[in-house]
Amino acid sequence: MFISPMLLETAPGPFSHSDYIFEPKVDGHRLIYSQQSGVVRLYTRHNNDCTQQYPEILLPFDSDIILDGEVACTDPETGLNDFEAVMSRFSTRQQLKVQQLTKTLPATFAIFDILQYKGHDLRKLPLMERKAILQALQLPSSSFGLVPHIEGAGEALYEQIEGMGMEGVVGKRKDSQYISRRSSNWLKIINWSVADVYITGYKKSEFGWLAAVPDPTGRMRPVGVIEHGPSPKHKQAFRGVCSQLITGEDKNNVYLEPRIQARVKMRNWTKSGLLRIPVFEQFIV
Template sequence: MFISPMLLETAHSPFSHSNYIFEPKIDGHRLLFSQQDGKIRLYTRHETDCTLQYPELLHTLDDDIILDGEVACTDPDTGSVDYEMVMNRFQAKKADKIQHLTTIQPVTYVVFDVLQYKGQDLRKMPLMKRKEILSGIRMPNKYFGVIPFVEAAGEALFTQLEAQELEGMVGKKQNSTYESRRSSSWQKVINWTYVEVFITGYRKEEFGWLTSVITESGRLRPTGIIELGVPPKAKGAFYGVSQQLVTGEDKNFVHLEPRIRAKVKTRNWTKKGMLRSPAFVEFVV
């Protein structure tokens, strides 16, 4: 059974509030665990069935249940949560590869809510009551965990998460019911990394600016495409200047001299040295 998940709005900055609890934001992908009549199905937030991808999670609980949480991988070398690893797990399709990855890149299912238990729909209960029920449920194996939270002290928690270079924080109203939509009752605060880049081209069709950084050897290295956060005024200013900087083009892009600099915010760097979901902040002059 699939339930459309409750989604987060974005808070502009870390905050504290006596009516909220605050949790670490886990850098994985959303996962709903549904056990009905002893049969387990796993779903992404978009209702993609990913039951076969995570065999280590296919262990029954003591009764029918629907859990909401995040599935993530930890890099065994660094001990840090690794988004690319969990995406590698998610994209694996062949049974032998999935089984192999289970041994070398096991996932953890970090549970933060319970939506149904023992035949009862819990979504109309306040969050703290659902948390109380969740705390009393025995998880089936070491691949399951329940996320910790603090009450009121969001800014102090965010400072700790920044120091650990974790993805961010989620603030949730203590009395919030579970709504299958985006809601201001749950708000995320991302621990952004800020980077200055050169804009070295732009996409011909749909919007996108090519980015690069200068390496220690003084060469330009591509770092991905900015698609997010660019207001109309910035787009207008860019296209007004960029036509004087064109050096060539190919099928998909117009290429520019590296003269325009921009500050971007990004979730982090990929292992291949690319910006992950970069968003424009401002031009650098």
């Protein structure tokens, strides 16, 4: 049984408040764990069945249950969540390969909420009552863990998260019920990184600026596409300048001289040297 998850709104910045608990934001992908009549199914936030991808998380609890959390993999070198590793797990369907990956890229289910248990719907209970039920659970194996939380001290937790290079913090109202939509009762504060890039072109079919950075030889190395962030004024200013910089085009893109520089915020650099989820901040003049 799938329950559509409760989603986060974005807070303007780190904050502390006695009405909230604060959790580290796990850098994986959302997972709804559903055990019905003893049979376990796993679902993404968009109701895609991913049961076969994570054999180590198919162990049953003592009774039927629906849990909300994130599935994550840990980089053994840094001890931090490795988003690319969990995406590799998610995209692998071939069963022999999946079994190999349970050993080389083991997944953990980091649980932060409980929606049903022993035939009872718990979603109308306040968050702290749901957390108490969660804390009392016997977890099936070390592939399961509970996301820790602290009360009130969101700024102190964010400072720790920032220092460790982790993804961010989630603040949740203690009295919040669980609702299957985006809600201001749950807020995320992302620990963004910043990079300066050159805009070397734009997409034809939909909005997107091609971003690049100089490599050690001075040549431009593509690092991704900026699809979020610029205001209508930024887009207008870009259009006013870019027509003078066109160097060529193909079926999908128009290419520009690397003259326009921009600052972007992003989650991190991927292992292949790309910007992860770049968001335009400002032009650099």
